[in-house]
Amino acid sequence: MSVAVLGAGAFGTALAVALAARGPVVLWGRRIDWQGENPHLPGVTLPAGITVTDRIADALSAGAAGSGASVLLVAIPAQALSGFLDANRAVLDRRALVSCAKGIDLASGRSPAGMLGAACPGATVAVLTGPSFAADIARGLPTALTLACADAAAGQRLQHALATPALRLYRTTDVTGAELGGALKNVIAIAAGAAIGAGLGDSARAAIVTRGFAEMARFAAARGADPDTLAGLSGLGDLILTATSAQSRNFRFGVALGQGAPFDPAITVEGAATARAVAGLAARGGIEMPISALVAGLAEGAIDVKQAMDQLLARPLKEE
Structure with a gap:
């Protein structure tokens, strides 16, 4: 070919x-x-x-x-x-x-x-x-x-x-699962970067990545994807890479948000637009996506990192 x-x-x-x-x-x-x-x-x-x-x-x-x-x-x-x-x-x-x-x-x-x-x-x-x-x-x-x-x-x-x-x-x-894994991991990577940029530590990042992956799987399943796809390269594998490396533009963008620092507008950050799109789709579909919704607010400048973390920590206690 x-x-x-x-x-x-x-x-x-x-x-x-x-x-x-x-x-x-x-x-x-x-x-x-x-x-x-x-x-x-x-x-x-x-x-x-x-x-x-x-x-x-x-x-x-x-x-x-x-x-x-x-x-x-x-x-x-x-x-x-x-x-x-x-x-x-x-x-x-x-x-x-x-x-x-x-x-x-x-x-x-x-x-x-x-x-x-x-x-x-x-x-x-x-x-x-x-x-x-x-x-x-x-x-x-x-x-x-x-x-x-x-x-x-x-x-x-x-x-x-x-x-x-x-x-x-x-x-x-499973085209749906593969695509959603690649799209949603960018959103969670921004949240992980924001936690690091704000000095909240690696434990906070681990919590965000883990609960963020749960959001990814929940959204993908609601859209008809096979949950096993999200546990593979296109979901969990991509999330691990993107949420832990400074090579990731989405992670670096999150770090800048956490530090309150400017970010080069010429650099494409797909996760920022994806967060806004996903937040709207999740709200209309009744899908619980608290981290994604907060990333959308951060990217739009509607909230800051402290407000976002306060909202996450104030959520009701629940089973994992």
């Missing part, structure tokens, strides 16, 4: 670097004003097997004998995906589209795979998610991810097409 990556941010570029070991890859971005090294992924020189372009037609036509890319990895941030699909849905339909974004669209309440499926009903939609940092993937460090596709046979083909010696893919048909 020939592969193109749509989205030249850090993660899309890292995937292109990893997959270039298998064969030629086309990397598309809206603005390509760099050569050899993507400023979003410093220190990584692109291998010769990657063709970089800002022309979507070039990315879509890449492939053996000009037959077109058979797999498109869509690494476009969740909040920017709707606009991208509005402009390109006709040329994306009837292809294999693998979503590599994590989040929930604020306007529609849909996941990235849900948006891809709605915009391109003839496409085979899959999700690539799990505990990973772009720099690790680009450096060829061992990484395990979840590949979710409702079509089991198509998922198996994609698994073999996208796995590399350093990038191990585990397959599932």
